[in-house]
Amino acid sequence: MSDQTLGAGPKRIDGRLKVTGQATYTADHQLDNKAHAYGVFSTISRGRITGLALEVARNMPGVIEIFHHGNFPALHHTPSSMAGGNKVEETRLPFEDERIYYDGQFVALVVAERFDQARAAAQAVTVRYEEETPRANLEQGLTAHGTREGKGNHSRGNAKQAFESGTHRMEATYTTPVETHNPMEMHATLAHWPNGRLQVFESSQGVVQQKGAMAKIFNLAPHKVEVISTFIGSGFGSKLWMWPHAVAAAAASREIGRPVELVVPRSQMFTTTGHRPETKQTLKLATDEQGRLVALSHHSISNTSCTDQYVETCGSVTKSLYSCDNVSVDHRTTQVNRGTPTSMRAPGAAPGLFALESAVDEMALAAGIDPLTFRLDQFADRDESQDLPFSSNHIRETAERAAERFGWHQRNPKIKSMREGREIIGYGMAACNWEALKRPCDAHVALRADGTVYASCATQDIGTGTYTIVAQTLVELTGVPFERIEVELGDTSYPKGPISGGSWTTATTLPAIAEATRHAIMELKTRAVRSGGPFDGVDVASLNFENGVLSHNGKQMSFAEVLSSMKLANAEGDAHTEGADTSKYSYRSFGTHFVEVRWDPLLANLRVARVVSAIDVGRVMNEKTARNQVEGAIVMGLGMAMFEHTEYDPRTARVVNNNYAEYLVPVHADQPEIDVILLDYPDTAFNEFGARGIGEIGITGLAAAVANAVYHATGIRVRDLPITKERLMAGA
Amino acid sequence: MLSFTLNDHPVQCKSPAPETSALTLLRTTLGQCGTKEGCASGDCGACTITITSPEAPGRYKSVNACILPAHQLAGCHVTTVEGLAKETQLHPVQQAMVEHHASQCGFCTPGIVMSLYALYENRQEVDMVDDSHLDHRIEQALSGNLCRCTGYRPIRDAARAVMTTPSGPRPAQDKAPVPPAVSTARDYLLPTSLSDLHACLARHPDAPLVAGGTDLMVEANARLRTFDTLIDLTRLPELKQIMPLQEGWYIGGGVTFEALLPLAEKHYPALAELLYRLGSRQIREQATVGGNIANASPIGDTPPIWLALNAELILDGLSGERRLPLDEFFTGYRTTVLGAGNYIKALILPSLARHQALWVWKLSKRRDDDISAVLMAASATVTGDRLDHVRIAFGGMAATPARAPALEQVLEGHRLTAARLAMARQALAEEFTPLDDVRASSTYRRIAAGNLIERLYWHLNAVPGHKELTHA
Numbered sequence A: 001m002s003d004q005t006l007g008a009g010p011k012r013i014d015g016r017l018k019v020t021g022q023a024t025y026t027a028d029h030q031l032d033n034k035a036h037a038y039g040v041f042s043t044i045s046r047g048r049i050t051g052l053a054l055e056v057a058r059n060m061p062g063v064i065e066i067f068h069h070g071n072f073p074a075l076h077h078t079p080s081s082m083a084g085g086n087k088v089e090e091t092r093l094p095f096e097d098e099r100i101y102y103d104g105q106f107v108a109l110v111v112a113e114r115f116d117q118a119r120a121a122a123q124a125v126t127v128r129y130e131e132e133t134p135r136a137n138l139e140q141g142l143t144a145h146g147t148r149e150g151k152g153n154h155s156r157g158n159a160k161q162a163f164e165s166g167t168h169r170m171e172a173t174y175t176t177p178v179e180t181h182n183p184m185e186m187h188a189t190l191a192h193w194p195n196g197r198l199q200v201f202e203s204s205q206g207v208v209q210q211k212g213a214m215a216k217i218f219n220l221a222p223h224k225v226e227v228i229s230t231f232i233g234s235g236f237g238s239k240l241w242m243w244p245h246a247v248a249a250a251a252a253s254r255e256i257g258r259p260v261e262l263v264v265p266r267s268q269m270f271t272t273t274g275h276r277p278e279t280k281q282t283l284k285l286a287t288d289e290q291g292r293l294v295a296l297s298h299h300s301i302s303n304t305s306c307t308d309q310y311v312e313t314c315g316s317v318t319k320s321l322y323s324c325d326n327v328s329v330d331h332r333t334t335q336v337n338r339g340t341p342t343s344m345r346a347p348g349a350a351p352g353l354f355a356l357e358s359a360v361d362e363m364a365l366a367a368g369i370d371p372l373t374f375r376l377d378q379f380a381d382r383d384e385s386q387d388l389p390f391s392s393n394h395i396r397e398t399a400e401r402a403a404e405r406f407g408w409h410q411r412n413p414k415i416k417s418m419r420e421g422r423e424i425i426g427y428g429m430a431a432c433n434w435e436a437l438k439r440p441c442d443a444h445v446a447l448r449a450d451g452t453v454y455a456s457c458a459t460q461d462i463g464t465g466t467y468t469i470v471a472q473t474l475v476e477l478t479g480v481p482f483e484r485i486e487v488e489l490g491d492t493s494y495p496k497g498p499i500s501g502g503s504w505t506t507a508t509t510l511p512a513i514a515e516a517t518r519h520a521i522m523e524l525k526t527r528a529v530r531s532g533g534p535f536d537g538v539d540v541a542s543l544n545f546e547n548g549v550l551s552h553n554g555k556q557m558s559f560a561e562v563l564s565s566m567k568l569a570n571a572e573g574d575a576h577t578e579g580a581d582t583s584k585y586s587y588r589s590f591g592t593h594f595v596e597v598r599w600d601p602l603l604a605n606l607r608v609a610r611v612v613s614a615i616d617v618g619r620v621m622n623e624k625t626a627r628n629q630v631e632g633a634i635v636m637g638l639g640m641a642m643f644e645h646t647e648y649d650p651r652t653a654r655v656v657n658n659n660y661a662e663y664l665v666p667v668h669a670d671q672p673e674i675d676v677i678l679l680d681y682p683d684t685a686f687n688e689f690g691a692r693g694i695g696e697i698g699i700t701g702l703a704a705a706v707a708n709a710v711y712h713a714t715g716i717r718v719r720d721l722p723i724t725k726e727r728l729m730a731g732a
Numbered sequence B: 001m002l003s004f005t006l007n008d009h010p011v012q013c014k015s016p017a018p019e020t021s022a023l024t025l026l027r028t029t030l031g032q033c034g035t036k037e038g039c040a041s042g043d044c045g046a047c048t049i050t051i052t053s054p055e056a057p058g059r060y061k062s063v064n065a066c067i068l069p070a071h072q073l074a075g076c077h078v079t080t081v082e083g084l085a086k087e088t089q090l091h092p093v094q095q096a097m098v099e100h101h102a103s104q105c106g107f108c109t110p111g112i113v114m115s116l117y118a119l120y121e122n123r124q125e126v127d128m129v130d131d132s133h134l135d136h137r138i139e140q141a142l143s144g145n146l147c148r149c150t151g152y153r154p155i156r157d158a159a160r161a162v163m164t165t166p167s168g169p170r171p172a173q174d175k176a177p178v179p180p181a182v183s184t185a186r187d188y189l190l191p192t193s194l195s196d197l198h199a200c201l202a203r204h205p206d207a208p209l210v211a212g213g214t215d216l217m218v219e220a221n222a223r224l225r226t227f228d229t230l231i232d233l234t235r236l237p238e239l240k241q242i243m244p245l246q247e248g249w250y251i252g253g254g255v256t257f258e259a260l261l262p263l264a265e266k267h268y269p270a271l272a273e274l275l276y277r278l279g280s281r282q283i284r285e286q287a288t289v290g291g292n293i294a295n296a297s298p299i300g301d302t303p304p305i306w307l308a309l310n311a312e313l314i315l316d317g318l319s320g321e322r323r324l325p326l327d328e329f330f331t332g333y334r335t336t337v338l339g340a341g342n343y344i345k346a347l348i349l350p351s352l353a354r355h356q357a358l359w360v361w362k363l364s365k366r367r368d369d370d371i372s373a374v375l376m377a378a379s380a381t382v383t384g385d386r387l388d389h390v391r392i393a394f395g396g397m398a399a400t401p402a403r404a405p406a407l408e409q410v411l412e413g414h415r416l417t418a419a420r421l422a423m424a425r426q427a428l429a430e431e432f433t434p435l436d437d438v439r440a441s442s443t444y445r446r447i448a449a450g451n452l453i454e455r456l457y458w459h460l461n462a463v464p465g466h467k468e469l470t471h472a
């Protein structure tokens, strides 16, 4: 295999565009006659609008129009079905009525010639409200509304009974706060209506879904909508489903008859574009005398909004990670006055594994067993929740190899026992786990007469390297070098591709690309053997295609020559591939994190010094992008463990720290020494490439590994994220 | 009219409104969209560009365009991410970024490329005595750039690679003609001499002053503040002077923290350690000594240090020149004795006496690019174990940066023993009722401040040879 093909990790094909500033993100597009929109966002969290004073704003320079619930065009709801290709997370339309459900809800939209004019006029709009008492957090929601049934529940055996008769028991409640995705690029929409068609540039992880939703909302035939997302400044889930700003921009553009650009300001990235909800999780574990798990129950409540139901499935991993006969997993929600939550990197599993893997640590200690040994002894060998074998599972190897590399065996289990200077050192570990999914996908490939190979698919590259991996696949299958490959993604005019989420883009897209490539090669051969073709009369089956060259009995011709000789522009192939068959296997990815923390008790100064993680995601398609995904996820997990926390004023339900100065994410200096071990066992039961996705697994379990290490260093068991200095100081 | 050079091309444009940022000018007026906006508050670095000012033509400053007043570009050589590659030849920094896969979604990339470009082009400044020194410089250069995707390691690898690869002579950009410093705006005044400045103050006594803009522009962006007139202090050579005096140092009010660093590294190492953690490289290139004092924030990092060192201010302007101990400068939450039409001309910083020590410890949630929760600056002469001339000041504990006289008294003339430590903690607890906000709770601040005293205790009672950490 050459350096340019799968596994070896060639340079990313989009790298050059990105380092020179040529990669065009949504707000960089220039369209003639573009107008700018800026939102007026609600400053209360529950109630209704009783009046809008627009006169001053209307007369300000450059103002074209101001939209609000009194004059916004009537639109339709989307059924919001993922299978139907029209899902959104927040089903209520912007400006639908005068009701206010959350802080930061759109109450008006000012459209002006220039951005600064729109923003100044938006500032000049005054809104009168009738305010009602909001539900500002999970506890307030529970008091006011109680809970609702969630989804994804599971039960086997009798967890309650087994817990009561267990020898060693642990029971604890863990909480995780609201987190905000905060991708570096803010949400943005540029919409216009050339010839009655709607074309939208959007920073989107799911152009196909957005197209479907837009068609429903604006009552258009699907082919009249095009959504384009060539480059996106990442999303981490917040850009999977379209949010109200996109509808507002598209409607405004239709009404004023000009292109409209709307960028969501950083402050409102905390309100109206989704968040990871707050969770409260109760874990009950019991073992028998030998320390074998006999009961495992994981009951969680997460917040949803007052308009939609979103469930954070915290117990999704709990069902199958450990072998246990009596398991109960339950998810419930409660309504609060926040925008609708949405998936954030490893939804369910990220907060869920914080709780589960902290609890397992507590259980192991209660049973007097080393946490690594405890886990090695009890990792499940098959998916007991579905009674299916795993397609491929090397979690024990991940734990053993990472433990070895980390030096777990030098750990003195006694609390506060390991020191260096003034610092106390703590070691902790946790498992990580994520489902492997594969969805239906279409793709198009063409071998072209100029010697290049072209592929297109509507799926997006959100920074994870999809452009590169698709190109690599083409290189591998056609033998054409990297420089002669062209890949186009992120446009609904290309064949339908999946949303970039759930770590399934690679597993879903590559089989379709491969299939389309084979079809294109077959098309080339079929043409070549026809009468008048260069291989006239040759049996297709005996015609060989290798390194871009057709050959038979010593006669060789490159595909470019073949096509040119027949005056053909190209040989094309289209493909549709199906999702994974989930009836025979349970498909999951596995791994283990080991973390070293250092703690200075005098200053309550805590830092994560070292992380060693081993990950089993099937075949590693591109060593470099894969490692990078895991490292990025680990650092984000560190943010989750130690900093990230969207804070709401308990009286007003308004976000307090709605900026990068106060919503802290890890910076350069926070990065620990990270060592990632990538196992490379192709999972061919899953797909022909043997590759499961890698984008999310790295964040799962990390916060628990930190919490477990913190316990080892300090003796303080922090069950509420983030692990702040205040919490440690209060517990000390 | 505003003119400057952008990526080797002369630019002349209509004078923007005074509060316009360089980022808006680039992206909107000039349609140069390579530079990104991620926050408009100086926190993320996506908008990083470099500027070379007429006074220091060889030096590349990395700055946050989103909070840089557009008028400060006048006469400068401005480089953005679009300007590095020559034809198809990538700049070595860009090449390294590609080779090390240092870009995922790529939205932070233009800013990171520009931060590294500044580091690379100023590499003569970087004495790479050893690896850890280089790492420190890289960390400093990237301290103001957030990346949400990569986890930073590949970016650091790219930086290391490009900084350790021998390189040819510097590119031709330096020789590009720099236009005269023209900004003819009537509402953004760029005086170039003190007499000029005084004339501006007399005409517009109520006009806000702007230096680095790292406070003022953040506020303008966040609150959509507009200004009738701004008076800019960045073109006044007198305000940028650093001079030795009999009693210490004369530090002009317009000296940036980056410009202060060499002096600090040499004479006040504890101050240097603090400066490394003040904001980020981009902030330090712009933020001034005078701005940090004048804005009178209770969590400004340097005022407690100046208080602990018993510094004085030289004020000038419509009320005439006067000299004032810093002790008398702050009057309440964000208020000072300065008065309209006056400015901080200089800070007089006493030298450290024999046996005088300075300790500065800053606590914040994150290591870099974060505002203090609590900062303690303490100074004393240490003879044997005895502390004399004790001056201790805190940030984050009161409405203004404040000394702790009761605490000082407890320590004055004594050894800091365990018993005295208990007394000191007690005195401190009685002295302050700290703030409760998103950065830290009141309780945390109180306990943390007490712990800082305890840290001083350990510091003074350290077993010789015992490895002591120098800062948090």
Ligand SMILES: Cc1cc2nc3c(=O)[nH]c(=O)nc-3n(C[C@H](O)[C@H](O)[C@H](O)COP(=O)(O)OP(=O)(O)OC[C@H]3O[C@@H](n4cnc5c(N)ncnc54)[C@H](O)[C@@H]3O)c2cc1C
Pocket: B041, B042, B043, B067, B208, B209, B210, B211, B212, B213, B214, B215, B216, B217, B218, B233, B253, B254, B277, B278, B279, B280, B283, B286, B287, B288, B289, B290, B291, B292, B293, B294, B295, B299, B300, B301, B302, B342, B343, B344, B345, B369, B370, B371, B372
């Ligand atoms: C991302 C970010 C991080 C930051 N981190 C820190 C930090 O870690 N620690 C910290 O202390 N600060 C921090 N700051 C705040 C800020 O950088 C400092 O306060 C800085 O010193 C202000 O100086 P400036 O020249 O930029 O002030 P400007 O914004 O130009 O001015 C601030 C105020 O001071 C007045 N002023 C300026 N110069 C003078 C003068 N010579 N005489 C009289 N009045 C004057 C102005 O009129 C204005 O009211 C941060 C800011 C940002 C945006």
Ligand code: FES
Pocket: B036, B037, B038, B039, B040, B041, B042, B043, B044, B045, B046, B047, B048, B064, B065, B066, B067
């Ligand atoms: S846009 Fe974030 S620092 Fe300027």
Ligand code: FES
Pocket: A184, A233, A234, A463, B102, B103, B104, B105, B106, B107, B108, B109, B146, B147, B148, B149, B150
């Ligand atoms: S690469 Fe996405 S933010 Fe840095």
